Amino acid sequence: MRKQTHSVLLACVVISSITIFYLSLSAMECPNSRSRGVWGPNQHLSRNLSYPMPVSVEYNEDSPLIFVGGVPRSGTTLMRAMLDAHPEVRCGEETRVIPRLLAMQATWSRSARERLRLDEAGVTDEVLDSAIRAFLLEIIVGHGEPAPRLCNKDPFALKSLTYLSKLFPRAKFVLMLRDGRATVHSMISRKVTITGFDLTSYRDCLVKWNRAVEVMYDQCMAVSERTCLPVLYEELVLHPEQVMQKLLQFLEIPWDLSVLHHEQLIGKVGGVSLSKVERSTDQVVNPVNTEALSKWVGKIPDDVVKDMADIAPMLKRLGYDPLANPPDYGKPDSLPLNNTKLLQGAKTNTDVFHPS
Amino acid sequence: MRLSVRRGTVLLFCVFGFYTAARVLYHMLACPGGLTRARRLSVRIRDGNRTQYHYSQYSPVVFVGGVPRSGTTLMRVMLDAHPLIRCGEETRVIPRLLAQRHSWRRPGEERQGLEDEGVTQEMLDAATAAYLLQIIARHGEPAQVLCNKDPFTLKSATYLSHLFPSAKFILMLRDGRASVHSMISRRVTIAGFDLSSYRDCLSKWSSAIESMLFQCTMVGSGRCLTVRYENLVLQPRSTMQQVLRFLDVPWHEGVLHHELAIGKPGGVSLSRTERSTDQVIKPVNLEALTRWVGHIPLDVLEDLENIAPMLSRLGYDPSANPPDYGQPDPEVVNNTQRVLKGDFKPPAHLKKISEDEKSKVLKRKD
Numbered sequence: 001m002r003k004q005t006h007s008v009l010l011a012c013v014v015i016s017s018i019t020i021f022y023l024s025l026s027a028m029e030c031p032n033s034r035s036r037g038v039w040g041p042n043q044h045l046s047r048n049l050s051y052p053m054p055v056s057v058e059y060n061e062d063s064p065l066i067f068v069g070g071v072p073r074s075g076t077t078l079m080r081a082m083l084d085a086h087p088e089v090r091c092g093e094e095t096r097v098i099p100r101l102l103a104m105q106a107t108w109s110r111s112a113r114e115r116l117r118l119d120e121a122g123v124t125d126e127v128l129d130s131a132i133r134a135f136l137l138e139i140i141v142g143h144g145e146p147a148p149r150l151c152n153k154d155p156f157a158l159k160s161l162t163y164l165s166k167l168f169p170r171a172k173f174v175l176m177l178r179d180g181r182a183t184v185h186s187m188i189s190r191k192v193t194i195t196g197f198d199l200t201s202y203r204d205c206l207v208k209w210n211r212a213v214e215v216m217y218d219q220c221m222a223v224s225e226r227t228c229l230p231v232l233y234e235e236l237v238l239h240p241e242q243v244m245q246k247l248l249q250f251l252e253i254p255w256d257l258s259v260l261h262h263e264q265l266i267g268k269v270g271g272v273s274l275s276k277v278e279r280s281t282d283q284v285v286n287p288v289n290t291e292a293l294s295k296w297v298g299k300i301p302d303d304v305v306k307d308m309a310d311i312a313p314m315l316k317r318l319g320y321d322p323l324a325n326p327p328d329y330g331k332p333d334s335l336p337l338n339n340t341k342l343l344q345g346a347k348t349n350t351d352v353f354h355p356s
Numbered sequence: 357m358r359l360s361v362r363r364g365t366v367l368l369f370c371v372f373g374f375y376t377a378a379r380v381l382y383h384m385l386a387c388p389g390g391l392t393r394a395r396r397l398s399v400r401i402r403d404g405n406r407t408q409y410h411y412s413q414y415s416p417v418v419f420v421g422g423v424p425r426s427g428t429t430l431m432r433v434m435l436d437a438h439p440l441i442r443c444g445e446e447t448r449v450i451p452r453l454l455a456q457r458h459s460w461r462r463p464g465e466e467r468q469g470l471e472d473e474g475v476t477q478e479m480l481d482a483a484t485a486a487y488l489l490q491i492i493a494r495h496g497e498p499a500q501v502l503c504n505k506d507p508f509t510l511k512s513a514t515y516l517s518h519l520f521p522s523a524k525f526i527l528m529l530r531d532g533r534a535s536v537h538s539m540i541s542r543r544v545t546i547a548g549f550d551l552s553s554y555r556d557c558l559s560k561w562s563s564a565i566e567s568m569l570f571q572c573t574m575v576g577s578g579r580c581l582t583v584r585y586e587n588l589v590l591q592p593r594s595t596m597q598q599v600l601r602f603l604d605v606p607w608h609e610g611v612l613h614h615e616l617a618i619g620k621p622g623g624v625s626l627s628r629t630e631r632s633t634d635q636v637i638k639p640v641n642l643e644a645l646t647r648w649v650g651h652i653p654l655d656v657l658e659d660l661e662n663i664a665p666m667l668s669r670l671g672y673d674p675s676a677n678p679p680d681y682g683q684p685d686p687e688v689v690n691n692t693q694r695v696l697k698g699d700f701k702p703p704a705h706l707k708k709i710s711e712d713e714k715s716k717v718l719k720r721k722d
Contacts, residue, residue, distance in 0.1 A: 006362060006366075009366065010362070010365070010366055010369070013366060013369040013370060014369060092474055093474055095474075095475050096475070097460060097475060097480065097483075100456065101456070104452065104453075104456060108449070114448075116629065116709070117448060117627070117629045118448060118449070120445065120627040120628050120629045120630070120709075121444070121445035121446055121447055121448060121495060121627050121630075122444055122445060122447075122494075122495035122496050122625065123447050123448065123449060123491060123495045124495075126494075127490070127491060127494040127495050128449070128491075130490045130494060131449075131486075131487045131488075131490035131491045131494075132487070134397075134483075134486035134487055134489070134490045135483045135484070135486055135487040136483075137486075138479065138482045138483035138486050139475060139479060139480075139483050142475075142479040142482060142483075143474040143475050143476075143479055144474055273474070275474075
């Protein structure tokens, strides 16, 4: 009798511990830094703010979201990392699904026939807008910590800048611009796959860069000044304090020195969360520096260099001299200058050479 | 000696159990909302009478679907005629979003990338459900029971049943020969179906209905009901009684006279661009039941079992042209006679879209 009850007990214990183990495995997928939903009074801000926090924030069409974008390899990740360092802002990693949803939407609205059909089905612009808005909010709000100012960085999302501005009238947009030659050199040398860009051809990439940046720049210029701010990557790395002050003013966020030292907040709660698979992660772990500014010089084929003004007319429009290799971007401030020196010092001390 | 070994193992398991329990507790506390997710999905709509409707992903939703040309529109208009139910037109966007959603789920590099960015499958589910709810709730009048008819959504029935825990599904079945003849003779473009070949269309029909039937079976008979088109048109009263019972909605005589509710508030809203509109303005009738007879090429008829195995699996005799679908109710015979006489003409608001209106839509900018 005793043996039987003992073995039954044993079996029960085994089964229950296996179930608990299984449950704990599934519960374990929720790391500390990830929580979604309404920002409530129970949420602890890991870093102290100098002003009181709103008790509860509902996210909806009036949310003052921040959208960071531009052609990939234009400093978009650096920008969002610096913003993430600000206690009030949370961008987080690229979602990748947002640009796809926006592209899908753009395809339908381009076809007049499809719009007619959708209208007839009661799926009017208004209905579609509320659906897309709901989707975007779930993703943007859900994929990172809550914060008073939520931000999203998906480079090509700004191809739908005008539409996003319609969906979120209080949203602000930060368009990262960079010398197309540097952008293209970066994607080719680092082999960063971007749909539509032929990484075997500098010429093709520059043409595609030109088209993409034009689409985004035109929309940025078309909306009000208070809605979209273009930021030059070169200015950001050469004069980070100035640029960030202007940016925070534009975003209507109080100044915080941490934006100039994002590298100290990587992986910290309330700080900068980086992705293991994103291509810029190994660069933004470093402080703001001027390493990547002119790496492209001498790397572009001669025939492309000669035709530069015709291949990429946006260069001139954005203020980059297409015939100067490189143009004079300016002199660095002391902060980025020191950061760059430290970085270069560290590099010469390591055995492995890290490409740009 | 023996006793202490057994005791020792029991003790070990207890310690292990306590350890894991403690860990689970820690994670529960450390993850606010990790196990009890406060879903914020809700849609509030006010109708003409200023009544407030509040929908969430727990609201009762009905998904009607099947292979196109299987009576899906007829089913949804009959449901629309019920004062408590609103389906509305095909949204067209819902199947596309579902297709996108499935592409973000594929295992391998793509999915890996997404998980690392902090966008989990759970978030994608929440976002998808939010999108769907907005479309379903807003593209027509509010009603107690929302319903959606996009034929191919039944291919995602299990996924939808997970997104909407109270959702029910109606899968329309029809003799594949009739469906295929309808799409070919009426030139209804359906992605993947080659309208120049009965063989190809029948084969695609068979795969499609097989997949949807599988989904329906997985969802379970409590939540997914199959309805034969032939039964619906031959014995509409008993078929609709079964459907409404399945949906837990009280009977309403209006469902048998949907043609009287077209264009009326709380009634049936039709799209001028949908291919079945000219048919569903008429009362339930037998016109389309056996139109396919004599139109299927002989070589296809001979090979039918191989081309479309689902035909016999669904109970349609592949060698009978046509099979005996059943006896019609007198109401339906009456309707059919009136239809053949030409009693039912499209109402004014459903006449073809004028060129004027077309150009207005074309000129619209974002």
